Amino acid sequence: MKSLLITLIALGLAATATAQPKGSVHIxxxxxxxxxxxxxxxxxxxxxxxxxxxxxxxxxxxxxxEVVDATDRYLMPxxxxxxxxxxLSGVNEPTHPVTxxxxxxxxVNAYDVSIYRALGGGVTISHAMHGSANVIGGxxxxxxxxxxxxxxxxxxxxxPRTIKFALGENPTRVHGQGNNVQPRTRMGVxxxxxxxFDAALDYKRRRADYAAALQTWERNRRRGTAxxxxxxxxxxxxxxxxxxxxxxxxxxxxxxxxxxMLMRVFKDYGIRNYTFQHANxxxxxAPELAAHGAHTSIFSxxxxxxxxxxxxxxxxxxxxxxxxxxxxINSDSGELIRHLNHEAAxxxxxxxxxxxxxxxxxxxxxxxxxxxxxxxxxxxVGKEADxxxxxxxPLSIYAIADITWVDGVKRFDRMNDPADMRIRVSPEGKxxxxxxxxxxxxxxxxxxxxxxxxxxxxxEHSHDH
Amino acid sequence: MKLLLSGSAALLLAGSMTDAHAQAVPAQAFTRxxxxxxxxxxxxxxxxxxxxxxxxxxxxxxxxxxxxxxIDGGDSLHVYPGLIDGLAEWGMxxxxxxxxRPERTVQVTNERAGVMPERTVGPIVKADAAEFGQARNHGxxxxxxxxxxxxxxxxxSVHHVHGDRTAASEYRSNIGVKANLTPSxxxxxxxxxxxxxxxxxxxxxxxxxQTHQASGAANADRDASLEALFPIADRTKAxxxxxxxxESIRRMFSLSDELGFNTILVSGKEAxxxxxxxxxxxxxxxxxFALPAKPxxxxxxxxxxxxxxxxxxxxxxxSVRNIRTLLDAGVLxxxxxxxxxxxxxxKSIELLLTEGGLTEAEMVGILTVNTATILGLQVVAGDVxxxxxxDMVVTTAPITDKSTRILYTVTAGDLTEIKAIPSAAGGRGRxxx
Numbered sequence: 001m002k003s004l005l006i007t008l009i010a011l012g013l014a015a016t017a018t019a020q021p022k023g024s025v026h027i028x029x030x031x032x033x034x035x036x037x038x039x040x041x042x043x044x045x046x047x048x049x050x051x052x053x054x055x056x057x058x059x060x061x062x063x064x065x066e067v068v069d070a071t072d073r074y075l076m077p078x079x080x081x082x083x084x085x086x087x088l089s090g091v092n093e094p095t096h097p098v099t100x101x102x103x104x105x106x107x108v109n110a111y112d113v114s115i116y117r118a119l120g121g122g123v124t125i126s127h128a129m130h131g132s133a134n135v136i137g138g139x140x141x142x143x144x145x146x147x148x149x150x151x152x153x154x155x156x157x158x159x160p161r162t163i164k165f166a167l168g169e170n171p172t173r174v175h176g177q178g179n180n181v182q183p184r185t186r187m188g189v190x191x192x193x194x195x196x197f198d199a200a201l202d203y204k205r206r207r208a209d210y211a212a213a214l215q216t217w218e219r220n221r222r223r224g225t226a227x228x229x230x231x232x233x234x235x236x237x238x239x240x241x242x243x244x245x246x247x248x249x250x251x252x253x254x255x256x257x258x259x260x261m262l263m264r265v266f267k268d269y270g271i272r273n274y275t276f277q278h279a280n281x282x283x284x285x286a287p288e289l290a291a292h293g294a295h296t297s298i299f300s301x302x303x304x305x306x307x308x309x310x311x312x313x314x315x316x317x318x319x320x321x322x323x324x325x326x327x328x329i330n331s332d333s334g335e336l337i338r339h340l341n342h343e344a345a346x347x348x349x350x351x352x353x354x355x356x357x358x359x360x361x362x363x364x365x366x367x368x369x370x371x372x373x374x375x376x377x378x379x380x381v382g383k384e385a386d387x388x389x390x391x392x393x394p395l396s397i398y399a400i401a402d403i404t405w406v407d408g409v410k411r412f413d414r415m416n417d418p419a420d421m422r423i424r425v426s427p428e429g430k431x432x433x434x435x436x437x438x439x440x441x442x443x444x445x446x447x448x449x450x451x452x453x454x455x456x457x458x459x460e461h462s463h464d465h
Numbered sequence: 466m467k468l469l470l471s472g473s474a475a476l477l478l479a480g481s482m483t484d485a486h487a488q489a490v491p492a493q494a495f496t497r498x499x500x501x502x503x504x505x506x507x508x509x510x511x512x513x514x515x516x517x518x519x520x521x522x523x524x525x526x527x528x529x530x531x532x533x534x535x536i537d538g539g540d541s542l543h544v545y546p547g548l549i550d551g552l553a554e555w556g557m558x559x560x561x562x563x564x565x566r567p568e569r570t571v572q573v574t575n576e577r578a579g580v581m582p583e584r585t586v587g588p589i590v591k592a593d594a595a596e597f598g599q600a601r602n603h604g605x606x607x608x609x610x611x612x613x614x615x616x617x618x619x620x621x622s623v624h625h626v627h628g629d630r631t632a633a634s635e636y637r638s639n640i641g642v643k644a645n646l647t648p649s650x651x652x653x654x655x656x657x658x659x660x661x662x663x664x665x666x667x668x669x670x671x672x673x674x675q676t677h678q679a680s681g682a683a684n685a686d687r688d689a690s691l692e693a694l695f696p697i698a699d700r701t702k703a704x705x706x707x708x709x710x711x712e713s714i715r716r717m718f719s720l721s722d723e724l725g726f727n728t729i730l731v732s733g734k735e736a737x738x739x740x741x742x743x744x745x746x747x748x749x750x751x752x753x754f755a756l757p758a759k760p761x762x763x764x765x766x767x768x769x770x771x772x773x774x775x776x777x778x779x780x781x782x783x784s785v786r787n788i789r790t791l792l793d794a795g796v797l798x799x800x801x802x803x804x805x806x807x808x809x810x811x812k813s814i815e816l817l818l819t820e821g822g823l824t825e826a827e828m829v830g831i832l833t834v835n836t837a838t839i840l841g842l843q844v845v846a847g848d849v850x851x852x853x854x855x856d857m858v859v860t861t862a863p864i865t866d867k868s869t870r871i872l873y874t875v876t877a878g879d880l881t882e883i884k885a886i887p888s889a890a891g892g893r894g895r896x897x898x
Contacts, residue, residue, distance in 0.1 A: 089712065090656035095573075101666070102658035106719075109712060130658075138658055150715060226680030231673035234666045420772060424711070427757040427781035431765065431773050 020153050021146060022050025023385075023408035026061045030070030030389065035077055035356070035363050036378035045075060047385040050407040055381060068403065074393055076359065077377055078124025078145075078386035078404060079340050082250070082297040082366035083277050083330035085129060086114035086337065087143060087154065091448035092131035097175045097183060098196050100163060100242075101234035102138035104128045108151040111424040114334040115147040115154075119412035121338035122388030122401035125156065127330075127370055129277075132166035132252040132446035133174040135183060135192045139163050139238065140250065142370050144386070144406050148423060160371030163242060164277075165193070165251035166446075167258040169308050174450055190261055197269050200239035206230045242271065248371055249274040250297070252446060254308045256284035263292045275369040277330070280312040286323035295326040295369045300346040302336075317361060318351020328366035332446060345395040355395055491532040492516040493880065495859070498538035501545045503834035503848040505826025513544060515855035518878035523849055536873075543863055546833040546848050547606025547856030547876065551751035551840060552621065552643070552705055552731050552801035556594035556632060557586075560614035563650035575690050579649040580667065582642045583693035584619030586610045592632035599807040601626045602883050604858035606876040607636065607837075607846055609751075609801070611643040611705065615650070616660065617667075618643050620693070621705050623840060625877050634877075640840060641729065642697055644704040646713050661720065667691070668724045671698055703727040705751070707803065709734040718742065729839055732803045737787040740794035749839040750791055751801035752831070754813040757784050782820070788831065789822035799836030818865055825865045 025047045032040040032055065044059040045052060061067055085091050090107045093099045108128065118126060124145050130137035140162035143154045167189050176184025183189040213227035241247045249266075253259050253276045266274060275295040276282060280303055282289060282296045289296065298320070303312035313319075320327040329344050331337035344362045347353040353361075367377030375384050385408040392399040404412040492514055500511035500523070512527040513520065522528060529535060538544075561577075575581060589612060600608065605626045612619035621641045625634035648655045654663045671694040677685040696702040704721075706728045708714050714736060721728050730736060732753040736743060743750060760781050765771035783790075791798050805813070817823045823831075837847025846854050855878040862869035871883045 090658050093654065093656045093659040093662075095653035095655050095659070099653075099659065099662075101662040102654075102656070103661065104658065106661035106716065107656070107658045111712070151712065152715075152719075222680070225684065226677065226682045228682070228684070229673035229677050232669035234662055234669065419769075420776065422776075425776045425780040427760065427777060427784045429777075431770050434773065 020144070020157055021149065021407060021409045023405065023410065024048045024050075024062070024065045025385075025405060025408055025410070026059065026065050026067045027070050027075055027387070027389065028059075028067055030073055030075040031393075032379055033074055033076040033359060033394070034379040035360060036380050045379060045387070047387070047405070047408040050385055050409075052379060052381055052383050052385050055379065068389070070389055073402065074390040074399070075379065076122075076388055076390065076394055077363045077379055078388050078406065079122045079362045080328075080366040080370070080372075080377060081118070081123055081126040081331050081337050081340060081362075082275065082328045082369050083129060083332045084118075084126035084143075084337060085131070085332065085446070085448060086118065086126060086334045087112040088128055091446070092133040092450045093138060094131075094133035094174050094450045097134050097171060097181065097192050098136040098235065098239075099130075099134050099138055100136050100196075100236075100238035102130065104130055104138055104141040105151075105155055108141060108143065108154055110147075110149060110151040110154050111422075113422055114337070115143075115145050116412065116421045117334065118337045119145050119147060119404045119406075120401060120414075120417075121340060122390065122394070122404055123337055123340060124386035124388065124404060124406045124411075125366075125370075125372075125376065126337065127162065127250070127366070129162075129250065129446075130164040131448055131450065132164070132170040133450045134164075135166060135171045135175075135189050136196060136239070137164035137166060139247070142372065145404075145411060146406055146409065147411055147421075156372065161241070161247040162250055162370065163238065163247050165249055165262070167251060167253045167262065168255060169306055170252065170447060186258055186261070189258070190265060193262075193265055194268075196239055197243060197265075200236045200243060203230075203233055203236040204240045204243075207232075243269055245270075245272065248369070250277050250369070251275070252277045254278055254280045255311075256281040259285055260288060263288065263294060267292070273371075275328075278309075278332075280309050280316065282325070283313060283316045283319040286320050286325055289320070290324045295328075295365075296320050297328040297330045297366065297369060299332070300329050300343040301350070314346060314350035317347040317358075318353050321347070321351075321353050321357055321361075326365050326368050327361055328369055329361045330366070341390075341394040341399060342397065345397070348395060355393075358395060490517045491534060492521060492530045493878070494527075494529050494533040494535045495542070495544060496529065496535055496537050497540045498542045498544045498859070499540075500849060501543060501829060501863070502850075503546050503830055505824075505829065510540065511544070513849060513857070515875070515878050518855055520849060520851050520853050520855050523851055538859075541861070542872065543860045543869075544849060545604070545829060545858050545860065545864065547626075547846075547854075547858055547874070548604045548832045549800070549836040549840070549842075549847060549856075550600065550605050550608035550626075550802045551729075551799045551836045552609045552611060552707075552803055553596075553600070554611065554613045554804055555596035555600065555608075555802070556590045556592070556610070557613045558589055558591065560612075560618070561651065573652045577649060577652045578654065578663070579614055579616030579618065579647070579651075580663070580690055581612070581614070581619055582617040582644075582697075583689040584612055585639065586612065586620065586622045586624075587632075587635065590632040593629055594632075596807055597626060597631040598628045600631075600802075601628050601874050601876065601881060602871065603807045603810055604860075604871055604874055605807075606856035606858070606874060607842070607854070609640070609705070609840060615647040616645065616654075616663065617690075618645075623842065626874075627876050627879065628881070636877075637840075637842070639702075641702045641705045642693060643707065643731075644728075645707040646716060657716070661716065664720050664724065667694060668698060671695060697726050698724075700725070700727050703729050705729050705731050707731040709753070711735045711738040714739045714743075718746065731801050733791075734784065734787065736796075737783060737790035740790050740796060743791065744795040747797075749797040749799065749835075751799045751803075751836065751839055752788055752791070753801060753803055753805065754810060754817065755803075755805045756813055756816055757781055785816060785821045787821075788817065788827075792823075792827060797835060797839060798831050799839040800832050801836075814864070815867070825863065828864070 032043040046054040128141040142156040142159035175181040210230040301314040347358045364377035367373040389403040494514040500508040611621040620639040623637040671691040834847035859873040
């Protein structure tokens, strides 16, 4: 691993930001993998003020716009990771089975060097999620990788709201086993969801009743006793918004029976447009998922880290794709996020997914799952210029990302890649401690911050996702 | 040095009790001292007269009342306004220690969650805390006090620093509510996301209760915690918000914008990274003087380690120049000990003057009038002038002089002779939260 600690960089990056930055660039003579259509050889892409304005041969360069010669290289949309925990100061609020009110946007750590490492793998957007400790966890944050800006400029403006649900072993272990808090079983998980949805419906009615009573009291010139207010409830507000279709659900799940269970629950409550995360057994219910319009976001080949994740296959992506399920391949890891192109390539190897469909799994498909597909995920005129330029075809094991742009702003350039990209440097501490703090694949995971809640016996069998 | 303590007051009192100016409480005075005003100006050969806890006359030609007990400075003493600590936690009991594992089967009470904005200092302060005497020995005459703990530990009150009488010497009660983003670690909220959500819910609940009570409904609930937030929600009082790192300061901004409250930033060790924004928002800072230890300057063994050390050195310099950066941006900066030990203060002041880029006048302003202004006490404290609280500290030399030592501290007119320089032992200050 290339060291991060060699050169002092002049970080013009850390200035207080005022608006999401936008840049311009003329990328000349690339093999353009549009995702929306054919790959275009020897093609220029012009980016102006953060958006793709022209695609074609021999485009004129507007005055003052940088030109990048991309001859023999491949330009594709920036990779989108639909399941991530990088750039967060906290992951799990594991004190209640339902914590819908917490927002990962409140916990964004814009100074996490993992963002830069992800850019080095061509990843321009990650979905920062709550962990899987709770049946209904916190609201997600869709982050544009504007490394060097403050947190508010990483939050993708006007991206749809999302929320994490979790089924199976994690919530039952954190809350049920040894703590006498529902849910202790998969049956309990279902009931927690139903009970909270019912409570949200009741809350919505009570809020409406109060608003009507208040209006009547005001109309009657405040005669009689004022109605007792029904205070806003931060938790139930969010659940109401889920039921009203304003929030996209991303649900941690593994087993096909619990996947089927949640589809039934959501059908009962009229919830659509949701994504199963991990979903190692999704291949067993692929037709049903397609019928419900449910999406999946999976690992290419990561399993067996706990009991419910043993029944798994590398062919999961291919089977889901065959049945028309919108599937993405995610990282859930600060390490895996750096080579999601290789993870996508495995779908070609295991099951013969077409190269285009494999690339869709790390571009437009996660964009669909995050509700941002009209803005990113393909190279089309009018779209936001989140782009990655590769040294070779991105599904090649030899391909490396040379340049990564976010909204047309160059955020990673392998030719200008200072060794020390930390934004925040502590005035105290030892060099050896900093080196020791750099760790790998299991650093960021769904179960961060919950070990405190386990008994010793549970910790003996703890896992990461 | 030998001081001349005049006995003239007693003699005069005995001889002219019918004088119109004779009062029940005799005046006291310093003569022939160098007065250092809060604005950085000096008045040589000054006379300072105080009575009944307040300054009567101050200046080069001030008249000494006949009944005054006079201390002659002999042209060698220096008088500064009494130092003010914007937010101390001295005498405050330790917050409950979180258990090894957060408890989830117990009831989530406000106390366990750290939601106690109604809690006042009086019932919990330890009157015999040694720091009160030490603070006076270091020149402090007024301090903000608030309970310790996560989230919303309680009210801020202002006390005269009177040694073991400090706890009972409240000057202003409940001027604001102490706040921070520290999770409870006992029950919900245990994370920063939970803390932010908790603030939102508290404000939703407070506003609903306030609406109900304002409607005149006889059946409106009472809730001391939520009612303590009414003046914050109304912006008639501010959160004294303890935050150090830059992301916490930005989260404070975010909550303030969303929920509509005013803030005073307390501690702010990385406030320099947000100096422009603090200035734009007119958020004052009661800054910490707890400084990071100077990095090891031995040369690194590799290029990588040398580069790392260079960046650490720059980070250290930025930390020590935190206040300088804030002042340059136009931020109003006062002082808060916030857990710093009184004995560590002198070392920090020396470092701030030598490597922090501060002038003596700026230092005096930060420790006096600026802090008074931030606490809303600028018309009664923070400077040696007629009508103000008679709070001052008397030294043998300017405070920038390493040989200087404190001879007297005067708190609301009460003069205490400081017999010896308190030991600076005890190492670096411990910061709360």
